[in-house]
Amino acid sequence: MVIVMKPSATKEAIEKIQRKMESLGCQVCVTQGDNYCLLGLVGDTSKINPSQIEANENVDRLLKVQHPFKRASRVFQPHDTIIDVDGIKIGGGNVVIMAGPCAVESEEQLMTIAREVKKHGAKFLRGGAFKPRTSPYSFQGMKEEGLKLLKKAKEETGMPIVTEVMCQETFDIVAEYTDILQIGARNMQNFALLKKAGQCNIPILLKRGMSATIEEFLMSAEYIMAEGNANVILCERGIRTFETYTRNTLDISAIPAIKELSHLPIIVDPSHAAGKWAMVEPLSKAAVAVGADGLIIEVHHEPDTALSDGAQSLKPKKFGKLMTTLNHMAAALEK
Amino acid sequence: MVIVMKPSATKEAIEKIQRKMESLGCQVCVTQGDNYCLLGLVGDTSKINPSQIEANENVDRLLKVQHPFKRASRVFQPHDTIIDVDGIKIGGGNVVIMAGPCAVESEEQLMTIAREVKKHGAKFLRGGAFKPRTSPYSFQGMKEEGLKLLKKAKEETGMPIVTEVMCQETFDIVAEYTDILQIGARNMQNFALLKKAGQCNIPILLKRGMSATIEEFLMSAEYIMAEGNANVILCERGIRTFETYTRNTLDISAIPAIKELSHLPIIVDPSHAAGKWAMVEPLSKAAVAVGADGLIIEVHHEPDTALSDGAQSLKPKKFGKLMTTLNHMAAALEK
Amino acid sequence: MVIVMKPSATKEAIEKIQRKMESLGCQVCVTQGDNYCLLGLVGDTSKINPSQIEANENVDRLLKVQHPFKRASRVFQPHDTIIDVDGIKIGGGNVVIMAGPCAVESEEQLMTIAREVKKHGAKFLRGGAFKPRTSPYSFQGMKEEGLKLLKKAKEETGMPIVTEVMCQETFDIVAEYTDILQIGARNMQNFALLKKAGQCNIPILLKRGMSATIEEFLMSAEYIMAEGNANVILCERGIRTFETYTRNTLDISAIPAIKELSHLPIIVDPSHAAGKWAMVEPLSKAAVAVGADGLIIEVHHEPDTALSDGAQSLKPKKFGKLMTTLNHMAAALEK
């Protein structure tokens, strides 16, 4: 941490802050310039509250040197985290495909899609039973009935399940049925839910909030890890910008950025990023090329009757074609 | 709703969609141009799922004509909602001031600040007992102990309390102690919490999410209202943009926009918007001038020892001076 | 400037950079922590090229301490710049109103509007003769013919003229007719045009670019000032965000921010910020309340036949009413 003093700060004011910082247990190194004075803080800065320093009238600004996350940081753990679910490895260079409908709608719908995505090489089945919708009047999911259908689909296809958990109250019932618990973009800073997720031992698929910085995203992972659950899979799903042609703007740079800052696996959701099925294929290829650990893709056999997100769902045949291309690409990238 | 067909759509494809829309209960008016065909839908469009239409390969785009909110809409209720809390009216042109510390830290701290803000004209006491923090390692609030202190402050000063509720689990305990329940920006789309808030009859102070559009903001109010609680106070607290000099960018235009679209009261939080105490005064004046129904301001007698948000807290004396200016302004604007 | 070294940087690498910085003429103060090492640079840092330092493989990041602008900075000149045009003072607390049509369309149109805005208290007449339009097929302005009409309107009403200059080629002809030269948002970083503007002695009204940070905005002013023209008036006209209800998002906080960082006058353009005439009144009041030095407002007597920006133009009567309110407010704020 570096404290930048105001040009008007007196020698006394500078010494006062210096003594206070030292009393909190860190060492202070003063750099005196013509117009400003810098206080470099090293050692144990954990007891320092940045907002208190910034509230000081003699302080111009505070420059942060280190990222605030620890357990999620590659400095803390240099090697990649690899999460094993039923023998399938997520992280460390594999490209794992999760696919399925946006929402579970019926047994027939789910089974049809599950068989198709399995056939084309998906490793996990995704499907929403509790659906977060911007309108209270939209379909809110089949709830527990949907969870039971997901379980049935797993029994038949052998694919482990990814489904979203929306709140503390339904946490345990969702946790009972699923292999990976998804926390949605709108709940990325629902700290109560993150703590709850940290207290179980099921892998968590954490989606990036619509306007979350990469640092905030990793701090939400830190919340889960701080409670004891180290199995966090990150998911980039597009951020909000001024561009309106796409539903969101896929932040493809976030993948190499997170690979540098963290050891956690990071996958990409091209369906929500674009909001248009025709863009799922090119964005999936970009995600694999940039180094993502996997993809989560919405597939529906009849998108124009889908109860949610039909516009961004691939038909099974197009999904199959995409899988073939991704396999060729992955092979080429290994060379 | 207007469906824009692709230039390539055949006559049969157009008629098929037309029949489907009619079977869902609405009337369709076809406008045929040289390069495209438009289907205007009127009547009861409530059974139409936009995403299904967009999933149709012959459809280019869907243009929405009406806003999706109903109970929150000024079309639904032309007159301003006025919420009465202990005889204090929020909405309809009053400028109500809520003030207090970011977090309740101790009895002495809270009482000192409560007395000061009361003296200068604040009508409500704000203070956080459960604190949403981006870091799991930061001070998380005094919790129930804090709620008890808020109650005590109310007993002494007579000011009703505004405090944040963060999750379903602690909802009832917070609801027991407070007069207005605040839902924070990060929980604006925590739909489970919104539903819970809709099931009580305490006024809800709903903060705008960091990257929420005005329409999404009003849809979150709709969630609460759809469950039966019509007492929603909206709060603009800055949105996230590329500008980094301020913590957030206060979207001052949102106030007249919401006044046009909705009948609900809307107040402004200049402290979180700017993140700098020196900007609280000018932004407060702008908020009153633009027509906000109130302000919620962070005040601390010793900002450089505050456990959170010291950098954006006003000292009581500056708060007092601001109150005098706002009174002059309000008088001038009435002329 | 503070150089943050990578944790992996060796002692030799650190010393090498230290020596290099010293050879460029500045003093270096090393702060050694457990995980990282900081190099604080003071003295004459003008010969340092930040990008070269960041290109060094042992450097993690560079933290900038001082703003890059000099002539535009309040550190360089503590007192407010006040620009005098025909005896009208801009800056230093006055609220100057500039008003007129978006584009000059005809003698009758311009004269009608000029008389109206004059009557209601505007001090400057605005009007575009060369119009920057996003479509090459839109009306591009009356060009020199329009400039002549502006001159005529000045002769009759006595109001000095503000009009936009779009390029080097037409610079001299525009400069001949106008009292203040406007540089539009899209040209805020047209460095060739900024240099040209710096070489004349006419006051420049510089509009903020749609996605320009406050620092970049001031750096564009610096370009003009570095060439010798110190008469720069800044203009906040809304920035681009994800919100689509308004044309742009008025960054009201930019006014106090710029007042702190710079001595230059700053005015507000509520017409372009909102894009809707109904919002011009509330935003104008907010701008005056927040401390802006003036307003530039689009007025048209027949907005639904205006050749550009009719949707955001006030009718003269509404403009008159607004002027009365602003006068009351300004009086109240002086108390």
Added chain:
Amino acid sequence: MVIVMKPSATKEAIEKIQRKMESLGCQVCVTQGDNYCLLGLVGDTSKINPSQIEANENVDRLLKVQHPFKRASRVFQPHDTIIDVDGIKIGGGNVVIMAGPCAVESEEQLMTIAREVKKHGAKFLRGGAFKPRTSPYSFQGMKEEGLKLLKKAKEETGMPIVTEVMCQETFDIVAEYTDILQIGARNMQNFALLKKAGQCNIPILLKRGMSATIEEFLMSAEYIMAEGNANVILCERGIRTFETYTRNTLDISAIPAIKELSHLPIIVDPSHAAGKWAMVEPLSKAAVAVGADGLIIEVHHEPDTALSDGAQSLKPKKFGKLMTTLNHMAAALEK
């Protein structure tokens, strides 16, 4: 175009607008709902000025149906534009690599880098002679001297040249030396420069503005094409968002979006998008995978002495390795 009338609009008001639209030469189809009335306009809408309609007090909103660009549109020209420069084809599926230093600094520097990038497979040599810099105090380029060096490098290596033109005044001198004229992001809406570019017959490399929508980007291409120059190469170079870890956010979705909307070639600049050399490799791979027609990459043999953009320049060896990977990928994608 669809006009949405306000609920309060009377029958007379609706008929008045309808007649006006018909008098401008288009056909109007009225769809009457319970709460609103829609006017669908078809036929020749070219004489309609949207802002005039929106200025009408009875109009709620205007919904645009067609994109405003024509010559740049795939509707206008379904097949890909392929631009031939010295026998090298840009567009239509080739992946063309342009590489070189950010700025020309000396003969030795340019020749060294030119030989290296040629050796590794670059087809074009990029290098700036006139440099747009945010600070007036930064290195502004070698100007004509730099152009002469570029010409010399072409003579030796045979690679055609890409260099930036910043203004009308220096247009002809730059045009004399280069094979492709680059217009920078900050000049994307410098309409005077776009018109000038449209009047020559040299291919134009047009960079997307920092906060330009895809539609605005294509409208800037339209400006050039409307003047007669159809040889426009688009370049996505990152947009401005709230994320600060990267210099800009590469909008990878813009590539498939533009491929759908337009027939023009689109390439990617990963160097400016990320601002960090370590991200150039993954972003380049993503760009090729997503379907870009080429890449423009900054290469420098000694980045830590580069006069500009050292932090984002690849060393020749890393550039060579990247070229090998891209060749493997391109082969895999063709399967």
